Amino acid sequence: MSHVKAGGTAKNIHDSPGQRLGVKRFGGQKVHEGEVLVRQIGQTKLAGPGTFMGRDFTIHAAKDGVVGFAKVKIKRFTGKTTVRTQVIVSEPAVAVAKPAKKAVAATKK
Numbered sequence: 001m002s003h004v005k006a007g008g009t010a011k012n013i014h015d016s017p018g019q020r021l022g023v024k025r026f027g028g029q030k031v032h033e034g035e036v037l038v039r040q041i042g043q044t045k046l047a048g049p050g051t052f053m054g055r056d057f058t059i060h061a062a063k064d065g066v067v068g069f070a071k072v073k074i075k076r077f078t079g080k081t082t083v084r085t086q087v088i089v090s091e092p093a094v095a096v097a098k099p100a101k102k103a104v105a106a107t108k109k
Contacts, residue, residue: 027069030092031061037087046072050089065089 021039025031038045038059047053048070052062061067068088073081 025061025067027067029067030065031067031089032064033061035061037061037067037089044084046074046084046086048072048086048088051087059087061089063089064092066092 019039019041021041023038025035025037031037036058037051040057040059043053043057045059047059050061050063050065051059053059066089068090070086070088071083072086074084075081
C-alpha cells in the first residue's frame with residue numbers, strides 16, 4: 001500500500017492570453033485608410049460612414065479622416081429598438097487662418 005495520500009486534482013491550471021479587444025482609435029484622432037479602429041467579438045459597435053467591418057467584426061477606416069462616435073437606434077428582429085454605438089470616419093475640419101489685424105496707431109492732434 002501507498003504511504004502518500006492522494007493529492008487531488010488541479011482544475012484551474014490552464015490560462016490563455018487576452019484577446020486585446022476594444023477601441024484602438026478614439027474620437028478626434030486622425031486615422032489613415034485601413035487602420036483598425038475597434039476590435040470586437042460580435043457586432044457590439046456598428047460600422048458607419050467612412051468605415052467597413054471585416055469578417056471577424058473588426059472595424060477599419062475606409063478613408064483618411066477623423067474618428068467619431070454616435071449613438072444610433074437599431075431595430076431588432078422582434079421589433080424592439082436598441083441603442084448601439086456607430087463608428088464614423090469623417091473628413092478632417094480644415095482650419096482657416098484668420099488674417100492678422102492691422103495695428104492702428106491712434107494719434108490725436
